Amino acid sequence: MDQVYVLGLLVVFAGVLIGFYALMRERDDLHRILLTDLAEILALALIALVATDLAEALILPGLVVGISELLAVSEVYLAKEDLRTPPTAPPFRIEVMESAPGIMALILVAYGIILSGFTGGAVAAVGAIFYFLCRGQNEQFAIIETVSGYAWVFWIGAFFIFMLLPAYWFFAVMIAGGAILVKVMAKMSLIGTMRGGEHV
Amino acid sequence: MFNLPVTNIGGSELFVLEFGDIVNYFSVYTAALFAFALIFTALAIVSRPEKMVDIAFGGDAYYTKEIDPGLLRFQRFMAIACGLATLGAVVSGDVFNFTLFVSMVGITNIGIVAAYKNKHVLNAAFQYGIVAMLATVPLFGGAAIVLATTGTLSLWELYTAAVAVPLIAKIFLVLGVMGEGMAPFYIAKAEITRAQGAPFILMVHVSSLLVFLRVVEIVISM
Amino acid sequence: MSMAMSPEFLLGCAVLLIGITGTAFPRPRSYVSRLISLEIPAFGLLLIMLSFDETLALLTFIAVTAIATFVLVRVIERRGSV
Amino acid sequence: MNDLLAILYGAVALIGAVSAVVQTDSLNKLISIAIIAGGVIPFLVDRGYLDVAIAVGLIIPVTTIIILLVCMRDAV
Amino acid sequence: MIEYLIFALFIGLLFHGIHRKVIARVQGRPGPPIWQEILHTLKFSFKETWIPKTASQTLFVAVVLVAIGIWSAALFILLSGGSILLLFGIYLLHKIVEHGLGLSSGSPYGKFGAIRSVISAASELPLFATVGLIYFFTHSLMLSDIIAYQQVHGPLLIAAFPAAIAMYLVILSKLHYSPFAIIEAKEIVSGNMTEHFGIWRAGLEVGYAIKTYVLLYAFVLIFIGQLPLLAALLLMLLILVSLSFICAVSPMLSPYDTVTVQSLVTGAIAVYIIVLGVILA
Amino acid sequence: MTRPGLVISRISRVLSDYENLSALYALLVVGGVIIGIVTLPFIGYDDDQLYPKTLDPSSSLHPYDRGGEPFGTTDVAAQYPENSPYLGYVTAYLTPFSAFLADSTMHLGTTIVSHPGGITDEILYNTRGLDTVVETSILFVAFAIAAYLFRREE
Structure with a gap:
């Protein structure tokens, strides 16, 4: 288990390096939202690596926190960019x-x-x-x-x-x-x- | 039954509150933080916001801004939720429970400032929200590493000398709380402060300072 | 608990890394392309959860990812593609 | 699952992942995602989680259709 | 306790006066008499008092009480040998008082003061470096343990010199007229205290005086150890005068530069702690 | 405008723009992770975990079969068993519907255990119930924010 955990940790750390490096370079706000969604996956991967029933029980709150924040932040984005009108392109x-x-x-x-x-x-x-x-x-x-x-x-x-x-x-x-x-x-x-x- | 293993950091243990595996505690330190959070939550409940004075340049005219009642109600709700989350975070006796309370602090903080229509403030709130979301990686990651490497999440166990918490878990926890509470990243907060509604805006600062103080205690004690 | 490294775990790690790279530096650099790329690391995480038999978490994760995709689509729709 | 099948399905998933990264057209990317799903679901079935496999098999197309909403808007 | 509080208040106000006097002399001015601040506080206590109509009334009054309350509590911690983490916690919470003062009045100048106070919040960061480094040596954060440690091992000022610098910087940033005192720079009138006058201002002066006393006394206790009261007071005065010299000769930094300077100091000490930890471990 | 302390003012300029905030935070996290990678050799998995998974592939409740008898004692490795007097009751309990499913097929373990009862519910609702309280509150708050912003436009 030790090897599995350390390898998993290494993979996630490498992922965090890549993902957060991309975020450092990113200037567009919507792209930033998309990248934070990627970060969410990395957070869950860290919890999943614990590999017990407890880990499973912790992933569920983690997931809900992620989607909650995404919901709130995306709504703030729409408010700040004043994107009020629903899309009008042909259905x-x-x-x-x-x-x-x-x-x-x-x-x-x-x-x-x-x-x-x-x-x-x-x-x-x-x-x-x-x-x-x-x-x-x-x-x-x-x-x-x-x-x-x-x-x-x-x-x-x-x-x-x-x-x-x-x-x-x-x-x-x-x-x-x-x-x-x-x-x-x-x-x-x-x-x-x-x-x-x-x-x- | 429960004896706080470390009393030379936050003072002696006063009171224990058990919720199954999560055993919250009031030491001198956490009780002081709790009391402070309580005072400001109460202030957010009872006080009305100030009327901001705007001076029209080129004359003696000035006018005060009235606050929209809908906005007021919403902000008060968010400020109270933020206060409750802070109360939970400062006395929590479990790492994961603490991180959950901290992310609730983060999201209520976004809520308090996101209510304004001012584009400048909204933009700051958005940047703040992005950081709060990013912070879940070190925050939950820190808690997960603590669990994997020590086999427990309870601070009662983690504070004992026998349990060694890896450095990276501590760094992650501090980074996570910094992101959710914006502790040293005051730039966005400064923009947020320009908005109206002192008792509620103040709650943003109170909560982030208190959770930061708490995480320092946790990290040093571990 | 699976003590040895299971094929699911190794595959999951590989897909996760590929997916993260793809999402971090998407081709082309558009919202839609990045949104689709987000699905790849999700599959990686799915496999990692599967290797630890965390199927309840896995199921929730897939469902929540669908909802998150909808939230993001809603934003991209209003933003217009760039 | 025997080793050969595991390698085979693993290869399918990997090819899908790499192709989803490399493809530049949105629809092609979506198809590649479907290929990853094709490689991953057998692993679920193999471990004996039929219920999970069915649910995942139902939800992935829903996700795809949701994404199609923006893709098609772009194409129009 | 209460008599000690009054004593601390008196000394604190006197220190404020001395601070002004030293700055004036360094700058070649005569300066006010050293008991000026005491007279100020008395004067404010008997002036007409009211709350501005635009203010968030409850908050406007509450922050003054909180200011006096937390610093009295801090003094109590110092005397009872409590946790310095809590002491520094109170120091951080003082920030909330600053925000509250400025925000509650509704005045634009108060607001500017509050915004600057938010910006300068990095001034707390060096504190954590201090706490971390002290814990590294003493393995306890109770003041009584730290004093006991110094009786055995000699003053921490030598062992944990960077921590002393950090705390010195922290005290400096909270002093009037310091290069970090952007929240009460003259271009925004009196900053966040602009609208607090009469008895409220007197209350604030009381809180601030106790604060100065507590911070200086804490510095002496933490880095030098338990001394007879008179010696401790003398030492505090020396530290204050050295701080006054810095205040007198250095210009005020621009708001964001203060953040940078303080963050850099913190970062340097954090690196120092990690390196020390790696070498000793 | 040239100012003294060029480096400091240049850093200040970057810090003072909140558009750089997420980049700055990302930089900090990257720094933290690099420390993490360096110290990785010193990190080990602790085998003495709470609520460990014990798999029994032959059970119809696989992978969630934790044994025990309904309304009786079941061994659950909780942190503080003494705080939950009825620990294990939720773990071992099956609703009549779940019991029926468990009897009729081998492949629905996840579904059965997710139906009220099972080890995950034991943790989520009983031993670590406070987590779930906080978590549902977070959802509540997030939705209040989104709904407020969404409805204000109408």
């Missing part, structure tokens, strides 16, 4: 976008619900985003946001059950798994409705 259509979304989104969302927790939330969100992408969106922004807010509160409740009333661990697991699924899925699928424009 792009391929056949698969007519037939696939229904069934694929359904599979992903159903699978996500079975998985539950973060993983389920992320998988289901991909399905939802894909659906919004191809079929257009009806703005249910406020409702979804409220749902996700409540899901967050439920999860905090589950946390306190674990800490204060550990005998009821079973309810806590169920609440936590369900609430995080709903929360992550709701938040991330909302991104799908934020694309804007009527062309889709």
Whole structure:
């Protein structure tokens, strides 16, 4: 394991050198965002190298932090460059976008619900985003946001059950798994409705 | 049950708060930081922002800027979230938990300044955001190296003399906190400071200084 | 735990390094090309996670990468390509 | 997986990776990405993670379609 | 404790006066009497006091109280032999007071002062080099342990000379009229203190006086060791006079240059620590 | 304008432009990583890890089979087992649906264990639950920022 770890560390360090060197040379802000996404991969690789169940449990928060920051920073970018108007170029259509979304989104969302927790939330969100992408969106922004807010509160409740009333661990697991699924899925699928424009 | 292994850096242990594997502690040092964060969070909750005075050149006229209530509410929310994250970070007894709190500090800081419409301030906020995102590499990387090389994340174990933390992990942790809190990179912060809303802007500085002070304690004690 | 170096791990390291180089210095130097190049190191990381049997993390990672791609596409769309 | 197959699929993934870096056209790059996926998914199957392989197999095309959105806009 | 606080306040204000006097004499001016600052503080205490209408009222008052509070706490740490990390933590938190002073008033000059205070925040960096180097020698950051170490091994001033330089620089950057004092440069009126007058200004003077006393006394304790009070005071006065000489003959740096100078010093000491660590390890 | 201390003012000029901020930070990290590569020979993997992976390829829960009996004791290498009195209960528990899947196929270990229960949930929700609290809060905050900026334009 020692050799594997040291080799892995060497590879990631080399990657950091290359990636951050490119970033030093970069002057364009959007390119910088893309490169920070690359940096995110390197951070996760460092955690993955630990190779235990704990590492796996740490990757999940790491991932969510990464996507959260990306979301916030990209929105700041749009605000600062004043790129307010949705794209107006002619819509792009391929056949698969007519037939696939229904069934694929359904599979992903159903699978996500079975998985539950973060993983389920992320998988289901991909399905939802894909659906919004191809079929257009009806703005249910406020409702979804409220749902996700409540899901967050439920999860905090589950946390306190674990800490204060550990005998009821079973309810806590169920609440936590369900609430995080709903929360992550709701938040991330909302991104799908934020694309804007009527062309889709 | 828990005895702080190192009392000659942050003072003696006062109080322990257990959350499963994550055991937070209040030593004299962390309790002082906690109290300070608490004071400024409270200030962010109760105080109204100042009215910035702009002087029109070429005459005696001056006017004060009023703050948009929506912006005010949003900034106050962000400042409180930032305060809570700081409170968590300064008493955390676990390296990874600490890094998570620090990245929350980073993201709330972006939020506080990103609310302004001033392009100059937004641009600074954006550059700051990029650095905060980059900082996750050394931050989480540092925690991961600590875990891989010592087999534990708990500061209680890491502070004992038997556990040796590699230099690179310490450097990474400090670099990570520097990036999230912008500790020595004050240039973007100076631009940010030009914006209105003193109690909230102040929270940016409070949080970054406190997490930096905390990481110094962690790195020296390890 | 796999003590020896598994082929997945070595392949993952190779793909990761190739991908990082490709993303750091993309050809051509456009947003879209860099965005597509980002997928390559993601596959490298996928293989590394696979070699440690971290499949739950792997699944989440792939899903989150798809979402991140969407976020970036949204920005590039509005920015217009350069 | 026997060594021969591992080398073969590994080679597919590597060729895909190198080609994705070298290609200059966006669509060609996307095709190369698909080749990497073709090389990687057998490793998932081989380790016995059918469920993961299926999910990854579903999500990768979704990513590709999302990227196609900007590629085609460029082409138009 | 309270009588010691008043004593420290008195000495601190007196030091401020001496500082002005020395600078004036070096520059060939008569200068104000040395008790000028004490009179100042008294004068401000009895003047009319109000809060500007544009200010963020709560914050405007709170920072003054925080300033007095943290430096009293710092004095307490010094006397009880507490952690110098906490002492330096308080020094960093003083920065927040500076920001708060300038930002809360709504005045453009206060704001400029606050912005400069943010820029000059690199002045804290040398402190960490100091802490790191001291820990390297003493393996403890409790003041009582450091004093005990010096009784056995002699003053740290010799062993950890670069750390002493760093801390000297830190004290210098917080002194009035120093080349690093960009936050109260005259082109922005009184910088971040511009709008604080009356009792608030008196409160600030109190806080600053205790701060000067604490920093000088800490320097003596950390680098020379425990001395009889009179000897310690004399030594503090000597350090102050040397600082005054520097202030008197050096021009104020431009804001960003102060950052560069302070960062370079920190970097040099960090390299020194690493090299020392590698050689000794 | 020529100023004394040319090097210092040149550095100051670079520092004072916040467009250089990320480049400056990248430079620092590159410096750190170079130290990391130099000290790499002194870094070793500690084999005594928390929550180690123990694989049993013949199990239908592969790679997450950690043994133990539902509602009974299961061995979990937590940092402070005494802080979690019901440690291992989540690890060993399978929902009826998961149990059905586990009985019928060998290849769905990941799916089954992700369904509420399993070692990862044990860590995420029970022993290191505070991490998850922070992490969901980060998502919450990030989304609040994005939503605020996005909706302001409307």
